[in-house]
Amino acid sequence: MSWIDGLRHRLRTVVRPGEFERDLAEEMRMHEELDAMQQQDPHGARRRMGNRTIHKEDTRAATWLRWFDLFRQDTGYAWRSIRRTPGVTAMIVVTLALGIGVNAATFSVLDQIFLRDPAGIVDPGGIRRIWMKHTRTGSAPNFYGQPMSFPQYKVMADAWGAPAQMAVMTSNGGFHLGGTRAGYSSGILFTSANYFTLLGLKPAMGRFYTDAESQPGTVTQAVVVSHRYWKAHLGGDSRIVGKRIKLDTLEYKVLGVAPEGFNGISTEAAEIWAPLGALPGADAPHAGAPSIWESSRYLVFFTFARVRDGMNLADFERKATAAMRETNRRFDGPRADTLMLVKAASIIQARGPETARQEELIATRLQGVAIIVLIIACANVVNLLLARAVNRRREIAVRLALGISRARLVRLITIESVVLALIASVAALLTAWWGGSLLRSQLMAGTNFAQPAMHAHVVWATLVVALACGVIAGVIPAVQFSRPQLTADLKDSTRSGTRHRSRLRDGLVAAQAALSVMLLVGAALFMRSLQNVEGIDIGFDSRRILYGNVAFEPGQAPPRAGLVATSRDVAERLRTRPGVEVVARAGLMPMRGFGFWTFYWGRDSSRSLTKQFPMGFAVSPEFFAATGMRLLRGTTFHEGLAGTSELVVNEATAKLLWPQGNAVGQCMRFQTSDAPCTIVTGIVTNATIGDITEQPPPQFYLPLGTALTKDIEGGLLIVRTKKGAEATATREMIALLRQAFPTAEPIIGSMTDDLDPKYRPWRLGAQLFTGVGVLALLVALVGIYSTVAYGVGQRRHEFGVRVALGARLGDVLNQVVGEGVRVVLAGVGLGVVLTFLTSRLVASLLYGVEPNDVSALILAASTLLLVAIVATLVPAWRAAKADPVQALRGD
Amino acid sequence: MSKRDLLPGTLDMLVLRTLSLGPLHGYAIAQHIEKSSNDVFQLEQGSLYPALERLQGAGLITSKWGKSPTGRRARYYTITTSGRKQLGAEISNYDALMHAIASVLGRA
8 A cells, every 4th residue: 555655654754854864965965966967067057956955944844854843943932932921931830730739639539539449459340349228227318338247248149159259358457566555556357368369469478368278267377468568567577478476465477478569459558468267256256146157247247259251240239139138037037127239339449339428528529629720720821821922912913924824823822831831730740749648638537548649640630631721721812812913913003092901801800700709608618617517516515524544455454343443443533633523434435336225114115116226325423524414304323223223314315215204203124124113313415426417316324333234344534624624634544544553554535636536527628628719719819910910011001191181090090990890790790600500519518508608608709809909909000100101102 | 937836736746747657766857857848847956855755755656775877876766556546637637627728718
């Protein structure tokens, strides 16, 4: 095919330009020599050859080298003109860097949560996690969850069709390396042996455990460690395989090291893997209870499987759903979840059917906001470039007159903005790296990340966005200014009286204003939400509450009876110490956990409660005083009565169980319907138990040390300190605890610390959206200022005439500010409309405030207008103060 | 005739026609065009080379370095099959054009 020859020729000239040039020169020289010989006239030959340089250039222009030449010329031109106006260039680069950088930062977080496959795995697309939809009765709506019981896993594996293709795992946390509390603490993932083979992993050193070693019932004390863990905590010892390491109280043999870069399949890094059978306490979790492998109550197992070629996932889901419902019926009887649904979903956890967690919602909304900021930044840049192009009108007109094609001119101007954008993208990547890490650590604090924040995805995304911005920001002014109006432009047209109001520029300013209003409204809404959340009555008075506890070295905790007595003793002694107001004891920290007891009241049993099940806590009588819960009726209970027992209920329980009358004095009988009466002595306020924004559930409080609560140690001290005496109280607590438990480490916490993570998403949301809102405001400020400044600069002549004719300062100010503000006002109107349309998207992140809150809108609009007035005032002032003679005379 | 009067398309066609008679080097092509036109066409010799490059890029001719009869290194151009086809097409276009002009002028 001849066109292939043509192609080959073209490529050859591009790949070897030197050879092309040399050959052409030689050929033309030979041509001339031959001609000279033929005509016997060397000078004539020279003449007949013509202008060799032009011919050479024309020949070169007929090859593909033309594009390289053009590109080099255009880039050189772009570079020179960038250097000529450093101020505007700097503003453009900074604006773009901020816009692109913010996007890259949020994208890196989103990428990590939603888009990145776990590293180091073969064909992650072929792996599916198994989810179940629970239709539990209870106050929680239907929800999707991954954890299942071991019998349920077996059912799933059967339904998959090839049980060996499904792996099962469960994790336990907090194993200290070296057996002391000072050692590095990490979780262990107990898995079936096919975990490694299904993921396509090969050990970096040693081997993985086998099927035989990981069977339930076989206890193989061996582990595989991650490459990172091996390097960081085992010293990168090249002889680690076969050595034993101590994790808490047990020794494990290191079988192998996982390949570098593999840190599990979740966002949180997995550091140690052990055979499933080695799960501590699996065989007899409580005395007399069935083992974890047989019981349906321990929903702690996660499963994933590899899809076979030609396998139909819908079939699996149907089979598994049917099998699961049957299994539930068999195990749980009448209370079984017979509406359970099974789903197979992506290996990336965030893409599963579970409702998005708050962090994920914030991350996605933040990305939307970042995109808006980018649009504002780009609009800004277009405006700056338009303004700059106005100054170069004459130069462009000359080029057009000389015959440059319009396409070439557009390309020329666009290349300039692309170069600027690429420069900005370097700065943006740095912003992204720093910002992305910051965002990650704030949004998902405490996570030990499996993957680094920066990834090729982010770099590519940044470059693509920068390129797109550069092209768009350059094409618009380029197209506008390449329209030939030669005569007007060649002459110096600044003297003409025409208004240089560009509709495009005004439109861009209005657009910026509109988007800024949206962001400011968002910021106001989030601040208000935070205020509301912080104002919620959580039922406790969280100021001045300290927790005291001790931590023993693994395996060194003394027997329970001694612990209880010592704790009570410590509490007694603490009561008389300075700085201490109230001391109480409890089994668990408030909001950390609860227990379920079966009880009977009136003629009903707790089994009949389907919607709300009261949760129980074991506490000492001073608990309510210590935590600031108010007794609405009655009194707290007495401690340690052998005969009658007493309890306190909260408002919600009182309403649930005795909706008609007074709960005080009523009876609850625990465990059997003819058990002795436990009298309700008081009703206490509702206290939050999990999510601050959720309605507190029914709860009741039992005294420590009775027959019902004998299993609970009550070793936690809850201390209310006197005003300003926190430090004193802390010291006293540490001293007494050390005295009582010399081998243990006292741990002092506070309720405010405990509450902090609950408020954090709200605080974070407010901070982030406010930060972005302020950023957008700044960018809009710069945009409005520069647009007005350039406009005023162009009309210097006009203003000079006005002032010379007697216009006063006030008149000029009025005119300029009025013009500017009118445009911004239009933008604000548009922004209000946009806000109404899009506010639904953030509704789920707000609390106690409607997305269309009027006061927030008013606040945002007025802030922006104020900023606009300030921005237009400065150039207006300068225009008014300019010397009219200069303006009239000048260029 | 100066270079300007000869449109780039026409020059390409003349080069193809010349090469359809056999492989030639650049100077020989220029000579042939001048001679065959009885010196009516006096090319600016250098303008041949952009045309040759264009034709090579389109795959209508190929080139190879060889030895001239006098023993010097010279680049010889050969027409390709698609070159011949293109020549045929261009010639019939040209004929149609000339015929039309002649008709209008009343010369047909």
